[in-house]
Amino acid sequence: MTSLRLPSRLALVALALSAGLAGTSCSKSGPAASTGGAVTPAGKKIVIGLSLDTLQEERWQHDRDIFVAAAEKLGATVVVQAANSNNTVQVQDIKTLITRGVDVLVVVPFDGNGLSTAVKDANDAKIPLIAYDRLILGTNIDYYLTFDNVKVGEEQAKYLVAHLPEGRKAKIVRIYGYKGDHNATLFKEGQDHILDPLIKSGKIEVVHEDWADGWKPAEAVKIMNAAITKAGRDIDAVLASNDGTAGGAITALEQEKLAGKVLVTGQDAELAACQRIMQGTQAMTIYKPLKTLATHAAEVAVAVAQGKPPVVTATIDNGFKKVPFIFENVITVDKANMMATVVADGFQKAADLK
Secondary structure, X not given: OEEEEOOOHHHHHXXXXXXXXXXXXHHHHOHHHHOXXXXXXXXXXXXXXXXXXXXXXXXXXXXXXXXXXXXXXXXXXXXXXXXXXXXXXXXXXXXXXXXXXXXXXXEOOOOOOOOHHHHHHHHHOOOOEEEEOOOOOOOOOOEEEEEOHHHHHHHHHHHHHHOOOOOOOEEEEEEEOOOOOHHHHHHHHHHHHHHHHHHHOOOEEEEEEEEOHHHOHHHHHHHHHHHHHHHOOOOOEEEEOOHHHHHHHHHHHHHOOOEOOEEEOOOOOOHHHHHHHHHOOOOEEEEOOHHHHHHHHHHHHHHHHOOOOOOOOEEEEOOOOEEEEEEEXXXXXXXXXXXXXXHOOOOOOHHHHO
């Protein structure tokens, strides 16, 4: 089994070679292949507790719906809680799910560092816990399923670099995500892999950078306004880490009549972002095939609840242990391939993008 300690891009490259095996593990050991329904070893119908950071963003509504549908197709019941980006609320949500006697927990943490007491409660209750999309740090979790988040940052930065003006130093703004979300650090790590050599050589200047608290678009508006105040209108691109912060940056650019003149990146292929891409105010987004990840997570959750853990080929160090780790790949999307990717997969409808 490969061991991955963050940050380590080389280990992620090695992991990518084994992702195909990890991605098919549930077809070999999942409940559909071995039982007539989703029941625990004691014969009880499986109940999955799904604790989400938020449902205020379109992306997480998709995750919830796909996960629930996949779990129910396998015969399991899902109890969903959403914390509205409040760590205290999420801790209580998880405790409530434990009290309800769920058989397995699947958690999208608001703050990867803030769930130690809730995870300990799950450990004490002998309820397996799977971190979904975002890693939970410093705790005894059982599995971690996500996309290749370092690659997300790399692909954002590659696209930005490929579309910068030639023959002069390019000026960019960097809007990072929420510091409490470990994924935000991974996105930045991937971006740094591409940008650092160009910054050091003087080809790119970062005129302003900051972290968007809670991933809030309003925070991105403030960051972008601060950048314009500091650097003026001479800005070539904004490396925004997700579609929400991209939207905030574009709001600030619109106020200066710069929208569409400054390249803006994103991530998540949200409807509003895809519309902006087709209209020309946002350049690109990163499409994460949520159906693949959420369906796989439901299969893993059911298998784990049945006492049949999936086969994995890598681990990731969360500061407490080496956690069995499975990831899915991502796709860069702009106006040129929108129809062949996001629309073809049914993630967004062509009619909604006009």
